[in-house]
Amino acid sequence: MTVNILFAAKPERWPTYEPLLQEALAEVGVDDYRLATDLPPEEVDYIVNAPNGPVQDFSPYTRAKAVLNLWAGVEGIVNNPTLTQPLTRMVDEGLTQGMTEWVAGHTLRHHLGMDAHIHGLNGAWTQDIPPLAADRPVTVLGLGALGAACAQTIAGLGFPVTGWSRSAKSVEGVTCLHGEDGLRDALSTAQILILLLPATPQTENILNAETLALLPRGAVVLNPGRGPLIDDDALLAALNVGQIGHATLDVFRVEPLPLTHPYWAHPHVTVTPHIASETRAKTASRVIAENIRRGEAGEPFLHLVDRDTGY
Known part of the structure; x- marks a missing residue:
């Protein structure tokens, strides 16, 4: 037939x-x-x-x-x-590879402090030596196919990686946590936080004023997952006081991101136009x-x- x-x-x-x-x-x-x-x-x-x-x-x-x-x-x-x-x-495999490339690239960018060099030192010969990857804890929220692949890629670069999911998971080379207590522990060490959770009623605004406060001061947030995972007002407030050092965001509640949105002009936000994984x-x-x-x-x-x- x-x-x-x-x-x-x-x-x-x-x-x-x-x-x-x-x-x-x-x-x-x-x-x-x-x-x-x-x-x-x-x-x-x-x-x-x-x-x-x-x-x-x-x-x-x-x-x-x-x-x-x-x-x-x-x-x-x-x-x-x-x-x-x-x-x-x-x-x-194509979608997964694209996501791991974006995540690895921006993780290394922030780990190495590349923005200062890209934008120019203006003659200031300041040697800010980053720690080795082994001393830069990374947390990945979401351990589905994309999250697990990204977590293992980052771990393969030498970063200590903690992964968190709503239910128990096991990913080789990654410390896996789950549940409410696990989330607090996963956030508490995350100098770089990567969001790869699905958008559900349970995950909406999972990054909010309370959870942002759990991160080490100056942490970097990468969101190639879903826009509704972040309470935008809470993230902007955390950026303004230095609790969050930088946010690199690829997904948003409204896309294309409106030209009037404060993310565009914020000095500690990088906007990428939903290109992390196609x-x-x-x-x-x-x-x-x-x-x-x-x-x-x-x-x-x-x-x-x-x-x-x-x-």
Whole structure:
């Protein structure tokens, strides 16, 4: 039987994804299929979906075996009341590699104090020697696929890394904590804090006035995870009094970040335009194709979203 696959992302993505999905489907042995951007809903077997795409009402897709999300984040779709089909999130090697590169780069940037050199010393021959990585504790909040990969990469550079998650995890080379007490302990040593938690009601504003005060004075915050993880007013207040030395932020509650937002002008904030990790079409297509193969073979889907936890 022909497998009908609906590509439901923004139209400009289609010319890139069409040949790559065809190639990936061939690699996994799915040969009899129809791949299109417009199919009768009652005939669709799989929806390759972006939350900002054209499909917002999933109720007509009564035959669909799964909705295969192109994004790592699912907060924009997981609570859709019309979504009754299994939902998978995107976990792929390209996305993971992009995130680890951004995190490693900015961790080293702040550890080495590179901003002073990049902006110029203006003749001031001041040799501020940074400690070795072994003396710079780093904490990663969130030990999912991205968080665990970033934590291990940073640990591989010689930093002592503590990871925190809501439930107990084990990551080789990383001190893993969980729960409320674990969060306090994880924050108390974090000279560099990296946020890689999903956006859920439980994680919203996890970095607030109380938790910011737990960090060592002058700590650096890196947020390539989700904008709602941070109470923006509390972070700005902590920056203004020196409790936080610098914040490098890639994600925000409103994107693009409004030009009037105080982050743009703050001397101790770096804004990057949501570039820490983007879904790479080539590697993402392989994940999508493998999940379609699994669905047709009656095997469990990869990266199935737990509706109760929201990720």
